[in-house]
Amino acid sequence: MCSSDLEEQFYALWPTVTKWRGRSSVLIASLILIPVSLAIIGLRPGDPGGLWYNTFVEFLFFAPGGLLALALHKRDTTRYPAALRCIVGACGLALWAHAARTRIGSDPTPADLPKWDIYAGYLLAAAGCTLIMLAIIGIPRVPVWLRYLGKISYGLYVFHLGVILFARWLWSKLMTGPPNPFVIDPFSLALCIGLAALSYHFLESPFLRLKERFAFVRSRPA
Numbered sequence: 001m002c003s004s005d006l007e008e009q010f011y012a013l014w015p016t017v018t019k020w021r022g023r024s025s026v027l028i029a030s031l032i033l034i035p036v037s038l039a040i041i042g043l044r045p046g047d048p049g050g051l052w053y054n055t056f057v058e059f060l061f062f063a064p065g066g067l068l069a070l071a072l073h074k075r076d077t078t079r080y081p082a083a084l085r086c087i088v089g090a091c092g093l094a095l096w097a098h099a100a101r102t103r104i105g106s107d108p109t110p111a112d113l114p115k116w117d118i119y120a121g122y123l124l125a126a127a128g129c130t131l132i133m134l135a136i137i138g139i140p141r142v143p144v145w146l147r148y149l150g151k152i153s154y155g156l157y158v159f160h161l162g163v164i165l166f167a168r169w170l171w172s173k174l175m176t177g178p179p180n181p182f183v184i185d186p187f188s189l190a191l192c193i194g195l196a197a198l199s200y201h202f203l204e205s206p207f208l209r210l211k212e213r214f215a216f217v218r219s220r221p222a
Contacts (some may be wrong), residue, residue: 006058013060022113023070030066033059041118051118052104060122077138085135092131099124105171154204163192 017029037060041051051057102121103113142150149156167188171179 006053006055009055010059010062014066014193023073024067027070030063033058033063035154037063037122038119041122042115061126061129064126065133068130068133072137075170078140080138085139089135092128092135095124095128095131099128149193152193152196152200155199156192158199159192159195160188163195167191 004107021028029156033056037057040056041056102117102124104118104121104125164184167184168179171184
């Protein structure tokens with residue numbers, strides 16, 4: 001099961017949850033998903049690769065988002081001090097770094113990964129995502145280049161893995177030794193941004209304009 005399948009499951013299920021009893025159902029569902037996810041991790045400690053694609057385990061990352069949405073509902077997040085945002089964002093990145101050390105997202109995921117490393121990795125990653133979202137949401141003055149990356153973010157998501165694999169393949173054909181991240185990463189980033197920009201302007205934008213003719217809830221123009 002790929003990550004897009006998990007997203008489709010979320011898009012199919014979450015509107016039903018919110019329509020059921022509104023904020024209270026989102027709260028109940030989010031609080032239930034967290035222990036369920038942890039329980040599945042405990043029941044399948046020898047299958048970390050399968051955990052990475054397990055629906056309920058991945059919903060561990062959606063549950064804090066639901067709780068954060070409830071906590072920030074109707075709050076003016078533009079007034080948060082810049083220094084506080086930096087501190088919260090830095091803490092989130094630090095949690096990400098520690099989660100990466102547990103190797104939960106490795107491809108392939110090590111089969112001998114200790115159970116407590118799996119627990120720590122998923123919890124640290126979820127907490128890091130929550131803090132980073134809290135740090136950036138409602139930023140009053142977003143740079144133009146960053147807004148543009150937000151516009152093409154779907155293409156960045158779609159192409160990033162293929163670009164990374166292509167960059168590693170190209171390195172193996174042209175160079176000797178293991179890939180140098182100081183070369184591979186900037187090359188992959190630049191190529192991914194280029195492909196995402198082309199995709200946005202020539203593929204996504206026409207569909208977004210077409211979608212606006214049938215939209216019930218207006219979104220930002222393409």
